[in-house]
Amino acid sequence: MGVTTEVIDGYKKCGSWKACKGDSKLKAAYERRSIEYNEEIVEELQRHEEIQQAPFDLIVLAGYMRLVKQPLLDAYPDKIINVHPSSLPVDLSLREKRRFIGEDAVYDAIKEGQTRTCSSVIMVDSLEDHGEILTQGPNLLVWNEFLYGTVSQREEWFREYADVHQTLQKVRSDFPALTTALKMISQGEIALGSKKRYYDEWRRVYVNGEPMPYSGLKVRLP
Structure with a gap:
C-alpha cells in the first residue's frame, strides 16, 4: 500500500x-x-x-519553512514537531530569547564563530523555532581551515561553506535526532510537563520519567 x-x-x-x-x-x-x-x-x-x-498521532514538518498558524495548532495541540539546525542557545537579551533561529541558523552560527553545530527536534508553537527541545543530534565540528584567508575571501566562502555544512548536518545530526525522537514518541517514552520551568518560557521534557535539561535528550554517536 x-x-x-x-x-x-x-x-x-x-x-x-x-x-x-x-x-x-x-x-x-x-x-x-x-x-x-x-x-x-x-x-x-x-x-x-x-x-x-x-x-x-503526530505531524512532522520537513522543509516547511513557514510559521504554523491557527486553527492547525489548536486542532493538533502538542502533536507537531520540527527539526531545526541549531542548538538554540538562550539569550534573554533578545526578544525571541533564542539565538540562531530562522532559515539562516547554520550560517549565523558559523559567522558568529561557533565551533560546532547540532540539530534540535522541537515542539511547534505559534512562534519561530520556539517550542520545547525534545532531542538534539550529535555535534558537527566547523571546518575552520576552510574559513582561513583574507577578510574578503572569508566573506565569499562563508555562505558556500554554510550550505555544505548544513547538508552534512542533515545526515550527521538531523537524522539521529529525529529518528530518536520518533522512536521515543512511538513507545511512549517522552512527555511534556505542564508548567514552564526553563526561563519561565519552556516546559520540562521527560524521558522515561526522568527530567531533561533545557536542551532535551542529547543523542550521541555509538
Missing part, C-alpha cells in the same frame, strides 16, 4: 512573507492568507482521518 499524498502549495496560497516586511497592509493580507492556508491543511488532515477512521 502506497503513502497517500496531498499537495498544497504554501507559496502559491500565501505568497512570500519577506515581501511584506515594512508594509502593514501587505503583512495583514499575508496573515489572512496564512490563516486560510492553515484552515485548508486542517480540512485535508481531518478528511484523511475520516477515511482511515483514526486520528493522526
Whole structure:
C-alpha cells in the first residue's frame, strides 16, 4: 500500500512573507492568507482521518519553512514537531530569547564563530523555532581551515561553506535526532510537563520519567 499524498502549495496560497516586511497592509493580507492556508491543511488532515477512521498521532514538518498558524495548532495541540539546525542557545537579551533561529541558523552560527553545530527536534508553537527541545543530534565540528584567508575571501566562502555544512548536518545530526525522537514518541517514552520551568518560557521534557535539561535528550554517536 502506497503513502497517500496531498499537495498544497504554501507559496502559491500565501505568497512570500519577506515581501511584506515594512508594509502593514501587505503583512495583514499575508496573515489572512496564512490563516486560510492553515484552515485548508486542517480540512485535508481531518478528511484523511475520516477515511482511515483514526486520528493522526503526530505531524512532522520537513522543509516547511513557514510559521504554523491557527486553527492547525489548536486542532493538533502538542502533536507537531520540527527539526531545526541549531542548538538554540538562550539569550534573554533578545526578544525571541533564542539565538540562531530562522532559515539562516547554520550560517549565523558559523559567522558568529561557533565551533560546532547540532540539530534540535522541537515542539511547534505559534512562534519561530520556539517550542520545547525534545532531542538534539550529535555535534558537527566547523571546518575552520576552510574559513582561513583574507577578510574578503572569508566573506565569499562563508555562505558556500554554510550550505555544505548544513547538508552534512542533515545526515550527521538531523537524522539521529529525529529518528530518536520518533522512536521515543512511538513507545511512549517522552512527555511534556505542564508548567514552564526553563526561563519561565519552556516546559520540562521527560524521558522515561526522568527530567531533561533545557536542551532535551542529547543523542550521541555509538
